[in-house]
Amino acid sequence: MTPDLISLATRVGEALMSRHWQLGTAESCTGGLVSALVTEVAGSSAWFDRGIVSxxxxxxxELLGVSPLTLHAHGAVSEQTVREMLSGVLARSSAQVAVAVSGIAGPGGGTAEKPVGTVCFGWQRRGVEAVCETLLLPGSRAEVRRAAAxxxxxxVLRHALD
Known part of the structure; x- marks a missing residue:
């Protein structure tokens, strides 16, 4: 874990603590890296409710309630799926803020439509519409996962805590 990522996680924690809010994560391609970064911060139990790696x-x-129809129609790496991952983690937690990530970290698994490095993100505050975006991240598997986290x-700072 690099100091810059720990610093970012610390800032997220400070922002959540100032509001007495908790964070929930729903991760796929990052494999729990976002949750690991959050829990590197001492005292994160006060502002981190749970992380679900799906x-x-x-x-x-099974864990997030994503519809099989959504997965069939749009695939796991889609903003539609990320929206349902957000809904799922919020429904299964006491968190006020959630982040979800699903993507193709590589080196294989990409397609012409969704090449390696395609990552879908979503952020949502309870009771507020989700914000989702899809980015194409360069680099190796490790670099894509780190950038995604x-x-x-x-x-979370930009969309969920504004």
Whole structure:
């Protein structure tokens, strides 16, 4: 864990603590990296409720309530799926803020439509419409995952805590 990512997670925690809010995460391609960064911060138990790693489609359905129809129509790497991941983590937690990530970290698994490095992000505050975006991140598998975790946390500050 690099100091810049720990610093970002610390800022997220400070912002959540100032509002007496908690964070929930729903992760796929990051495999729990966002949650790991958050829990590197001492005292994060005061502002981090839970992280759900749903790597397989079956896990997305079982753990987060993502519709099999959504997965069939749009795929796991889609803003539609990320929206349902957000809804799922908020419904299954006491968090006021959620972040969700699903993507193709590589080196394989990409397609012409969704190349390696395609990552879908979502952020939502309870009772507020979700904000989602899809980015194409360059680099190796490790670099894509690290960048995705950084973007996920930065988005909590930008979208969910504005």
């Amino acid at each position: 790597y397989s489609n079956e896990a997305k359905v 950084q973007i996920a946390l930065a988005g």
